[in-house]
Amino acid sequence: MTDVPPNLTDLRDEIDALDDALLEILERRMAVASEVARLKGDDGLLKLRPKREGAIVARLAGKATIASEALIAHVWRELMAHSRQSQAKMEVRLYAPTAAVALREAARERFGRVTPIVEAGSPAEALSAAAGGEVVALIELDGAAWWRDLPPGVALFGVIGPKEGRALLAGRMAEADIPDEDCAALKDIVA
Template sequence: MSRHTQNPPALEALRSEIDALDDQILALIERRVAVARKVAHAKDPAQSVALVRPDREEQVIDRLSALSTMPKGSLATVWRELMALSLQAQRRTDIVIHAPTDPSGTTARSAARFGAAAPIVAVDSVEAALARARAGSAVAVIELSRSDPWWLALDRDDGLAVIEQLRGPGDKPSALALARVSDVYLARARRWEVLADSEFETRLRYGETLFPLACSHAKVLCIVEDVAVQLKGAA
């Protein structure tokens, strides 16, 4: 008797159905990317800003999560990759990384967040990464480090905004992603701010949801969360 047995007809039929679905999914993905290119043409090409839209990504994932039985994390992973493809179809957007302590881990986490299609560029200094982001066509990903509180300058830099926080082993904050993005396009549920210690304590006492990420020179880098928006997105 042959060591290889034939698959039951029912299994072959199911596999054929999956192949047909894959063909449809591929066609829809290519159609989505084509529409993204049209979106790029509809935007002002003279604007020197990044085309990332954290608020739009958040809205898409929240809307689809409400319609799906998939775990939200799995759905977010799939759609972030699709949105990353669309972003690169609109305009090349480099992910410029400065991560002297953990370059490989930061690169992997950046690819997971901004898509496998995103070009990754390593630079030797915080200043080089920020300069690329200020030019408008790149996202800077900069490692958080106790020895280099580079984030202190963010409260004086109105040209850049933190758009994401990457987390490393143990779910600890490992890096911030920054881009030249208008406030109206930032995520609604959370933002990142640099506050004086006194202001941080005052706002905490008044009931704001603040989470400190780093402290230096009487300043606090923190996440400010809007609980009402989060609850609305989860509803």
């Protein structure tokens, strides 16, 4: 067995110290997010705020000099998902008759691995769940125009998935929380 160079030991010690500092900051961030949720109260909408989340990722990616945008997006989406789950237990109701695997993975990327994904038997079932709780309906585009009959209070707020097997996102969402690019994509699809 070879000896570890002394500078490698020092670098590993520095990584351990950075990990400890990151954990402390992470726990502070979770505590602040809980306080934000307490102050906001229950407005009847999803705790999900896509426009704010996108702005956070874009701001941090713009500041980064070494970390890739993909790394930043992945790490912060997971952080935000855990914060959101501590505020309210959100789930995704997935209706995907042909592209379930791809859309399940797209949902995990978008909403974090902590967010439960529950299969729905129909678009109506997914939308009903979205109307009544902290649920995002993720419904594959399959030729039916189900979005014309959204329950009261439920809005389309995004497009997700690969070109073949795309899906729409629906839930109790204020228009002000929907990113402009998602509004434009939705108009193209549901027009």
